[in-house]
Amino acid sequence: MRAMVYEAFRQRPEVREVRDPSCPPHGVVVKVEATGLCRSDWHGWMGHDDDITLPHVPGHEFAGTIVATGTAVSADWSIGDRVTAPFVNACGSCVQCRAGDQQVCDDQTQPGFTRWGSFAELAVVDHADVNLVRIADEVDFATAASLGCRFATAYRAVVQQGGVGGAGGAPRWVAVHGCGGVGLSAVLIAAAYGADVVAVDVAPAALDQARRLGAAAVVDGTESDVPVAIRDITGGGAHVSLDALGHTATFQNSVRCLRTRGRHVQVGLLVAEHAAQSVVMGPVVADELEILGSHGMAAHDYPQMLRDVAQGRLRPELLLGDQLTLEDGVDALLEMSASSPTGVTVLRP
Template sequence: MRALVFEAYAGPLEVHDVWDPAPAPDGVVVRVEATGVCRSDWHAWQGHDPDVRLPHVPGHELAGTVAAVGRDVRRWREGDRVTVPFVCACGRCALCAAGEHQVCPHQTQPGFTHWGSFAELVALDAADVNLVRLPDGLPSATAASLGCRFATAYRAVVQVGRVRPGEWVAVHGCGGVGLSAVQVAVAAGARVVAVDVSPGALELARSFGAEVGVDARAVGAVGGTADAVVEATRGGAAVSLDALGSPGTCEASVRSLRPRGRHVQVGLLPPGAGRAVVPMERVIALELEVLGSHGMAAHAYDGMLGLVAAGRLRPDLLVTRELALADAAQALRDVGRQPGIAVVTAF
């Protein structure tokens, strides 16, 4: 099969012919129809993830058709159209039994623990636990974002952030996750302040229903961003998300909250980028909650897919570019430079 491969961290990204994967006894191989270009893939390429071993094929945000089925798989057949959470749970441990697949200690992740979906084929583990059937008529380019960015945002806003109608939500970083979070929060009846350094990203956020856009470059450092959010919301946000994952956006998110507010850390914070300074004195004085959110289990997708089918959520509007596999290398280098989501749809 053809796949995008790197053999050194931050090194060349090249399309090569490599061996086709085979399904594990409890897994499947999916023929990839679409795969998103995500900031997490950039982190893998840069060497920020200790699970990545060289040479490597990135890619974890995918939709496609089951091409081969392991002997122990019961629920899936060749030809089924599926997506998958980026966290593939084992389905056997105590956390999986409790339904908390997204923090399974034995998890695998395509594009991180093994070769991913910047390829014609990708192997996925524990298929009966992890695969999600795609609704008829949902385009693959749209469905690809459901495995990571959109599903991650949905759980962060609705389940972890516990957003309520009428509350102010601040979204720091309007890339794929952040723009998804704007959509989800608006659909939940919240009022949204979007924060970014890109006028194009802020324009998209407003088109998705954000009432206020804060240009982080114009207001200056962390304190300026937080002050702008507090002023716009007349006292601070009830829920604030760091959807980018940087020390500055993490601190600004916490400082943007009103008393008893909820900070949700969604963007990755690799140690190589520096440790975030969380103002714990403020956390204590205002009784703030500091929460982490790490994807969403496959069994939790029905609610989100129902809103997509009803037209209340529009992940299709996030897809601003469709690419060929040969163009994925440049798209990975350019992550964060253009608003919206780039999706590889030609292999």
């Protein structure tokens, strides 16, 4: 198969012929019709992920059709089925999985990280019965590819961890720091579920897109005091605030912009020089603030999200940006060293 491969971290990848993947007994092989280019792929290429063994094929959010099934896979899945999968391939049997928390599986694998990924014509989904998600015919592959990481990750962060759209008084003000793929997904989802959203970014194009997706207000991230700006807009601070980028500035601004009993949700990966963060604990205790992490979303939680997509309440297709070949995707990956694209870039192997 053709795939994008890098032999060393921070070395320019190349597109070339590589071996086809073998189908594990509990898994399936998927013909990749579309795969998203995510900032997590850039982190992997930079060497920020300890799970990667070189040479490596990146890519972890994809959609396509099943072309091979393992001997242990149930009859629910057949060759030709249109599918996607969370970027966390859960084992289905560990303590976390038995509790329904497959997104933090103790024995997880991840395409594009622990094994070769989806910047290729073929990709493997481990433990298919636990991890496959069926795609309705009316959802195109490019849109479906965005669901496996950024959109589903944002959905869990906003709805399940943030509590937006829930019963008993949904949070009114939601701040989103960083308007790349995850951040814009969070803006769209929070607005769709009735929240007033303040979007923060340093790029005018990203802020314009956030407005189009439903943000009630935007803040230029280069302002001298972003939390003060958010407090002024919201009349006291955000009820829920998400760091969707993973940077010292966005993390600190997210925590500091909360109102009393507010909730910070960390979505963006804090790695390298941003990995260790300090938090002033006085306000956390006195104002009863919450600081939560959010890591993907389990396959069994997709149905409600997909129903809202099918009914038009959620419109992930609005997030789609450029659609590129694998060859053009090499430059797009390297360009993330300077900035993240607005919206979701999709590669077509």
